[in-house]
Amino acid sequence: MANIITLKNVNKIYGAAVKTQVLFDANLSFEEGSFNSIIGQSGSGKTTLLNIIGTLDKPTSGEVYINNQRTDSMNKNALAALRNKTMGFIFQFHYLLPEFTAIENVLIPYMMNNPKPPKEIIERAKELMNMVGIYKVKDNLASNMSGGQQQRTAIARALINNPKIILADEPTGNLDSEGTENVYNILRDINKKLNTTFVIITHDQRIAEKTDRIIEIKDGKINTDTNIENKF
Numbered sequence: 001m002a003n004i005i006t007l008k009n010v011n012k013i014y015g016a017a018v019k020t021q022v023l024f025d026a027n028l029s030f031e032e033g034s035f036n037s038i039i040g041q042s043g044s045g046k047t048t049l050l051n052i053i054g055t056l057d058k059p060t061s062g063e064v065y066i067n068n069q070r071t072d073s074m075n076k077n078a079l080a081a082l083r084n085k086t087m088g089f090i091f092q093f094h095y096l097l098p099e100f101t102a103i104e105n106v107l108i109p110y111m112m113n114n115p116k117p118p119k120e121i122i123e124r125a126k127e128l129m130n131m132v133g134i135y136k137v138k139d140n141l142a143s144n145m146s147g148g149q150q151q152r153t154a155i156a157r158a159l160i161n162n163p164k165i166i167l168a169d170e171p172t173g174n175l176d177s178e179g180t181e182n183v184y185n186i187l188r189d190i191n192k193k194l195n196t197t198f199v200i201i202t203h204d205q206r207i208a209e210k211t212d213r214i215i216e217i218k219d220g221k222i223n224t225d226t227n228i229e230n231k232f
Contacts, residue, residue: 010062040217088158
């Protein structure tokens with residue numbers, strides 16, 4: 001499989017008067033359709049790494065390629081277009097709009113460029129909600145759903161534009177053990193059915209060990225990079 005994400009000698013330094021280096025010469029690549037986790041202690045640089053992959057932040061130096069396009073030299077508009085077309089994001093906090101229904105929240109990324117979604121996109125939203133097990137609450141306001149239902153809605157929202165890449169930052173951080181297992185199973189199922197590439201930041205070692213590859217970041221450097229013989 002070809003690489004869909006490549007980082008070459010990526011460094012990140014914050015601050016002007018007082019400089020703090022967060023990433024040191026990161027070299028990484030991810031194959032299309034792979035299912036990966038990034039682990040590390042708080043402050044290790046893993047979220048910064050994910051933000052650079054997701055084009056939410058730029059490296060101080062180095063090169064970043066997403067879907068064969070170099071992103072570190074792109075302007076803001078080009079980056080926004082690439083993100084909306086190529087990537088979906090899942091965060092620890094679902095960031096749903098409480099005054100919108102579940103299905104309206106799912107449609108938001110599409111509606112950013114197309115205020116009136118056509119019938120086929122609405123049907124896709126329903127299919128995604130069915131896939132993640134929340135079809136029955138599609139018309140509920142976000143504020144009238146459980147935490148697990150809200151996170152599943154966020155997963156469906158991340159998928160609405162059919163992205164090739166899903167970046168997830170602690171997607172199960174606010175869920176109990178049963179909810180964590182359910183969300184993991186949903187993500188893995190999406191990975192297999194849609195060949196979506198996943199890069200997941202997690203503090204949960206059990207989740208990390210169920211991915212196909214574990215990358216450990218320590219003090220801003222890639223400490224270990226391990227392929228897992230997954231039996232789950």
